[in-house]
Amino acid sequence: MSAYTHEIRQQVFQQLDQVKLAFAARGWFPGTSGNLSIKISSAPLLVAVTASGKDKTVCTPHDYLVVDENSKPYEATTLKPSAETQIHTAIYRNIPEIGAVFHVHTVPNNIVSELYGNQGYVTLRNQELIKGLGIWEEGAEIQIPIVENYANIPRLAKEVERVLNPQVPGVLIRNHGIYAWGKNDFEAKRHLEAFEFLFAYHLQWLQVQHIAVQLAEQHAIQPHNPLTYRTAGQL
Ligand SMILES: CSCCC(=O)C(=O)COP(=O)(O)O
Ligand SMILES: [Zn+2]
Numbered sequence: 001m002s003a004y005t006h007e008i009r010q011q012v013f014q015q016l017d018q019v020k021l022a023f024a025a026r027g028w029f030p031g032t033s034g035n036l037s038i039k040i041s042s043a044p045l046l047v048a049v050t051a052s053g054k055d056k057t058v059c060t061p062h063d064y065l066v067v068d069e070n071s072k073p074y075e076a077t078t079l080k081p082s083a084e085t086q087i088h089t090a091i092y093r094n095i096p097e098i099g100a101v102f103h104v105h106t107v108p109n110n111i112v113s114e115l116y117g118n119q120g121y122v123t124l125r126n127q128e129l130i131k132g133l134g135i136w137e138e139g140a141e142i143q144i145p146i147v148e149n150y151a152n153i154p155r156l157a158k159e160v161e162r163v164l165n166p167q168v169p170g171v172l173i174r175n176h177g178i179y180a181w182g183k184n185d186f187e188a189k190r191h192l193e194a195f196e197f198l199f200a201y202h203l204q205w206l207q208v209q210h211i212a213v214q215l216a217e218q219h220a221i222q223p224h225n226p227l228t229y230r231t232a233g234q235l
Contacts, residue, residue, distance in 0.1 A: 016037075021059070027106075088103075097183055120163075147174065
Protein backbone atom coordinates (compact mmCIF):
# COMPACT_ATOMS: atom_id res chain seq x y z
CA MET A 1 0.00 0.00 0.00
CA SER A 2 1.19 3.53 -0.81
CA ALA A 3 1.84 6.35 1.63
CA TYR A 4 -1.10 8.60 2.36
CA THR A 5 -1.53 11.66 0.15
CA HIS A 6 -4.47 13.82 -0.84
CA GLU A 7 -4.33 12.32 -4.36
CA ILE A 8 -4.46 8.78 -3.03
CA ARG A 9 -7.38 9.64 -0.78
CA GLN A 10 -9.32 11.05 -3.75
CA GLN A 11 -8.49 8.02 -5.86
CA VAL A 12 -9.72 5.65 -3.14
CA PHE A 13 -12.88 7.71 -2.64
CA GLN A 14 -13.56 7.35 -6.39
CA GLN A 15 -13.08 3.59 -6.16
CA LEU A 16 -15.59 3.54 -3.30
CA ASP A 17 -18.03 5.57 -5.40
CA GLN A 18 -17.90 2.98 -8.17
CA VAL A 19 -18.52 0.04 -5.86
CA LYS A 20 -21.22 1.95 -4.02
CA LEU A 21 -23.15 2.80 -7.18
CA ALA A 22 -22.87 -0.77 -8.50
CA PHE A 23 -24.28 -2.20 -5.26
CA ALA A 24 -26.89 0.54 -4.94
CA ALA A 25 -28.18 -0.32 -8.43
CA ARG A 26 -28.92 -3.82 -7.09
CA GLY A 27 -30.79 -2.46 -4.08
CA TRP A 28 -28.10 -3.65 -1.67
CA PHE A 29 -28.25 -0.54 0.56
CA PRO A 30 -31.89 -0.37 1.71
CA GLY A 31 -32.65 2.42 4.19
CA THR A 32 -29.03 3.73 4.26
CA SER A 33 -27.81 0.34 5.48
CA GLY A 34 -24.42 -1.07 4.54
CA ASN A 35 -20.91 0.31 4.66
CA LEU A 36 -17.76 0.06 2.55
CA SER A 37 -14.07 0.51 3.16
CA ILE A 38 -10.81 0.40 1.25
CA LYS A 39 -7.43 0.25 2.96
CA ILE A 40 -5.07 3.12 2.17
CA SER A 41 -2.04 1.96 4.15
CA SER A 42 -1.13 -0.92 6.44
CA ALA A 43 1.46 0.69 8.71
CA PRO A 44 -0.07 2.79 10.02
CA LEU A 45 -3.48 1.29 9.30
CA LEU A 46 -5.46 3.94 7.43
CA VAL A 47 -8.83 3.11 5.93
CA ALA A 48 -11.26 5.09 3.78
CA VAL A 49 -14.77 4.28 5.02
CA THR A 50 -18.31 5.39 4.32
CA ALA A 51 -19.71 8.09 6.58
CA SER A 52 -22.56 6.97 8.83
CA GLY A 53 -26.20 7.22 7.81
CA LYS A 54 -25.64 8.39 4.23
CA ASP A 55 -27.91 7.62 1.30
CA LYS A 56 -25.66 5.28 -0.64
CA THR A 57 -27.58 5.57 -3.89
CA VAL A 58 -26.03 9.01 -4.51
CA CYS A 59 -22.56 10.53 -4.54
CA THR A 60 -21.76 13.76 -2.68
CA PRO A 61 -18.50 15.37 -1.46
CA HIS A 62 -19.38 14.16 2.09
CA ASP A 63 -19.64 10.40 1.70
CA TYR A 64 -16.29 9.12 2.99
CA LEU A 65 -13.57 9.85 5.51
CA VAL A 66 -10.29 8.32 6.55
CA VAL A 67 -9.98 6.52 9.89
CA ASP A 68 -7.03 5.10 11.80
CA GLU A 69 -6.50 1.73 13.47
CA ASN A 70 -8.70 2.85 16.38
CA SER A 71 -11.55 3.59 13.95
CA LYS A 72 -11.19 7.32 14.71
CA PRO A 73 -11.09 10.05 12.03
CA TYR A 74 -7.51 10.54 10.89
CA GLU A 75 -8.13 14.17 9.90
CA ALA A 76 -10.41 16.88 11.21
CA THR A 77 -13.89 16.36 9.75
CA THR A 78 -17.53 16.89 10.61
CA LEU A 79 -18.35 13.45 9.19
CA LYS A 80 -19.01 10.49 11.46
CA PRO A 81 -17.47 7.21 10.38
CA SER A 82 -19.83 4.29 9.85
CA ALA A 83 -21.21 3.03 13.15
CA GLU A 84 -19.72 -0.35 12.20
CA THR A 85 -16.20 0.90 11.42
CA GLN A 86 -14.76 -1.23 14.24
CA ILE A 87 -15.81 -4.35 12.35
CA HIS A 88 -13.85 -3.15 9.31
CA THR A 89 -10.71 -2.32 11.29
CA ALA A 90 -10.94 -5.62 13.19
CA ILE A 91 -10.98 -7.54 9.89
CA TYR A 92 -8.02 -5.52 8.51
CA ARG A 93 -6.02 -6.08 11.69
CA ASN A 94 -6.59 -9.84 11.61
CA ILE A 95 -6.11 -10.47 7.90
CA PRO A 96 -3.29 -8.09 6.95
CA GLU A 97 -3.22 -9.05 3.25
CA ILE A 98 -6.71 -7.73 2.51
CA GLY A 99 -7.41 -4.32 0.99
CA ALA A 100 -11.21 -3.88 0.96
CA VAL A 101 -14.19 -4.80 3.18
CA PHE A 102 -17.80 -4.48 2.01
CA HIS A 103 -20.99 -4.87 4.04
CA VAL A 104 -24.55 -5.15 2.67
CA HIS A 105 -27.95 -6.07 4.01
CA THR A 106 -30.00 -8.20 1.61
CA VAL A 107 -33.08 -10.37 2.06
CA PRO A 108 -31.22 -13.57 1.05
CA ASN A 109 -28.26 -12.98 3.41
CA ASN A 110 -30.64 -12.14 6.26
CA ILE A 111 -32.81 -15.24 5.73
CA VAL A 112 -29.81 -17.57 5.46
CA SER A 113 -28.29 -16.04 8.62
CA GLU A 114 -31.52 -16.67 10.54
CA LEU A 115 -32.11 -20.15 9.11
CA TYR A 116 -28.68 -21.36 10.24
CA GLY A 117 -28.03 -18.87 13.04
CA ASN A 118 -28.40 -21.44 15.85
CA GLN A 119 -25.87 -23.67 14.13
CA GLY A 120 -23.36 -20.79 13.87
CA TYR A 121 -22.50 -21.41 10.22
CA VAL A 122 -24.03 -22.31 6.88
CA THR A 123 -22.51 -25.02 4.71
CA LEU A 124 -22.52 -24.62 0.93
CA ARG A 125 -21.33 -27.15 -1.62
CA ASN A 126 -21.90 -28.34 -5.20
CA GLN A 127 -21.79 -24.84 -6.60
CA GLU A 128 -19.58 -23.47 -9.37
CA LEU A 129 -19.64 -20.01 -7.84
CA ILE A 130 -17.68 -21.22 -4.82
CA LYS A 131 -14.80 -20.59 -7.23
CA GLY A 132 -15.85 -16.92 -7.17
CA LEU A 133 -14.68 -16.99 -3.54
CA GLY A 134 -11.21 -18.03 -4.70
CA ILE A 135 -11.76 -21.68 -3.66
CA TRP A 136 -10.95 -23.85 -6.66
CA GLU A 137 -10.74 -27.44 -5.44
CA GLU A 138 -13.21 -29.86 -6.98
CA GLY A 139 -16.19 -30.65 -4.79
CA ALA A 140 -15.30 -27.83 -2.41
CA GLU A 141 -17.48 -27.40 0.64
CA ILE A 142 -17.41 -24.19 2.65
CA GLN A 143 -18.77 -23.06 5.96
CA ILE A 144 -19.62 -19.40 6.32
CA PRO A 145 -19.61 -18.33 9.98
CA ILE A 146 -22.69 -16.64 11.46
CA VAL A 147 -22.49 -14.45 14.57
CA GLU A 148 -25.24 -13.00 16.72
CA ASN A 149 -26.21 -9.41 16.00
CA TYR A 150 -24.99 -7.74 19.19
CA ALA A 151 -26.07 -4.09 19.46
CA ASN A 152 -22.79 -3.30 21.19
CA ILE A 153 -20.43 -2.75 18.25
CA PRO A 154 -17.13 -3.46 20.08
CA ARG A 155 -18.65 -6.79 21.19
CA LEU A 156 -19.92 -7.49 17.67
CA ALA A 157 -16.48 -6.66 16.24
CA LYS A 158 -14.84 -9.07 18.73
CA GLU A 159 -17.30 -11.78 17.76
CA VAL A 160 -16.57 -11.29 14.05
CA GLU A 161 -12.84 -11.37 14.89
CA ARG A 162 -13.32 -14.66 16.79
CA VAL A 163 -14.87 -16.51 13.85
CA LEU A 164 -12.69 -15.11 11.03
CA ASN A 165 -11.41 -17.76 8.66
CA PRO A 166 -8.94 -16.37 6.11
CA GLN A 167 -9.95 -19.22 3.73
CA VAL A 168 -13.59 -18.05 3.62
CA PRO A 169 -13.80 -14.32 2.81
CA GLY A 170 -17.02 -13.50 4.62
CA VAL A 171 -18.96 -13.54 7.89
CA LEU A 172 -22.74 -13.35 8.29
CA ILE A 173 -24.30 -11.36 11.10
CA ARG A 174 -27.63 -12.84 12.10
CA ASN A 175 -30.65 -10.96 10.76
CA HIS A 176 -28.34 -8.12 9.82
CA GLY A 177 -26.13 -8.71 6.79
CA ILE A 178 -22.77 -9.92 5.51
CA TYR A 179 -19.21 -8.65 5.69
CA ALA A 180 -17.07 -9.78 2.75
CA TRP A 181 -13.51 -8.82 1.92
CA GLY A 182 -10.70 -9.33 -0.57
CA LYS A 183 -7.17 -8.29 -1.38
CA ASN A 184 -8.57 -5.26 -3.24
CA ASP A 185 -11.93 -3.74 -4.18
CA PHE A 186 -12.27 -5.89 -7.30
CA GLU A 187 -11.80 -9.12 -5.34
CA ALA A 188 -13.99 -8.05 -2.41
CA LYS A 189 -16.78 -7.22 -4.90
CA ARG A 190 -16.41 -10.57 -6.61
CA HIS A 191 -16.57 -12.35 -3.25
CA LEU A 192 -19.67 -10.45 -2.18
CA GLU A 193 -21.42 -11.14 -5.49
CA ALA A 194 -20.57 -14.83 -5.23
CA PHE A 195 -21.92 -15.01 -1.66
CA GLU A 196 -25.14 -13.30 -2.65
CA PHE A 197 -25.63 -15.64 -5.62
CA LEU A 198 -25.00 -18.67 -3.40
CA PHE A 199 -27.50 -17.48 -0.77
CA ALA A 200 -30.20 -16.70 -3.35
CA TYR A 201 -29.65 -20.06 -5.02
CA HIS A 202 -29.73 -21.90 -1.71
CA LEU A 203 -33.05 -20.36 -0.69
CA GLN A 204 -34.66 -21.00 -4.07
CA TRP A 205 -33.40 -24.55 -4.01
CA LEU A 206 -35.00 -25.13 -0.61
CA GLN A 207 -38.30 -23.84 -2.00
CA VAL A 208 -38.14 -26.02 -5.10
CA GLN A 209 -37.24 -28.99 -2.97
CA HIS A 210 -40.21 -28.33 -0.73
CA ILE A 211 -42.55 -28.16 -3.73
CA ALA A 212 -41.08 -31.38 -5.16
CA VAL A 213 -41.73 -33.20 -1.88
CA GLN A 214 -45.31 -31.89 -1.71
CA LEU A 215 -46.00 -32.94 -5.31
CA ALA A 216 -44.54 -36.36 -4.70
CA GLU A 217 -46.72 -36.77 -1.61
CA GLN A 218 -49.83 -35.74 -3.55
CA HIS A 219 -49.09 -38.30 -6.22
CA ALA A 220 -47.82 -40.95 -3.80
CA ILE A 221 -44.47 -41.19 -5.60
CA GLN A 222 -40.87 -40.69 -4.60
CA PRO A 223 -39.51 -37.22 -5.38
CA HIS A 224 -37.59 -37.45 -8.63
CA ASN A 225 -34.38 -35.66 -7.75
CA PRO A 226 -32.02 -37.61 -5.46
CA LEU A 227 -30.77 -34.31 -4.01
CA THR A 228 -34.20 -34.01 -2.43
CA TYR A 229 -33.13 -36.47 0.22
CA ARG A 230 -30.40 -34.23 1.57
CA THR A 231 -31.15 -32.35 4.72
CA ALA A 232 -31.45 -28.60 4.42
CA GLY A 233 -28.29 -27.91 6.41
CA GLN A 234 -26.24 -30.01 3.98
CA LEU A 235 -27.31 -28.37 0.77
C1 LIG B 1 -30.00 1.88 8.92
S1 LIG B 1 -29.15 0.38 8.92
C2 LIG B 1 -28.52 0.20 10.59
C3 LIG B 1 -27.04 0.37 10.71
C4 LIG B 1 -26.34 -0.65 9.85
O1 LIG B 1 -26.48 -1.84 10.07
C5 LIG B 1 -25.54 -0.26 8.72
O2 LIG B 1 -25.02 -1.09 8.02
C6 LIG B 1 -25.32 1.18 8.37
O3 LIG B 1 -24.67 1.87 9.36
P1 LIG B 1 -23.75 3.14 8.98
O4 LIG B 1 -23.42 3.78 10.29
O5 LIG B 1 -22.56 2.59 8.26
O6 LIG B 1 -24.55 4.03 8.08
ZN1 LIG C 1 -25.10 -3.13 8.88
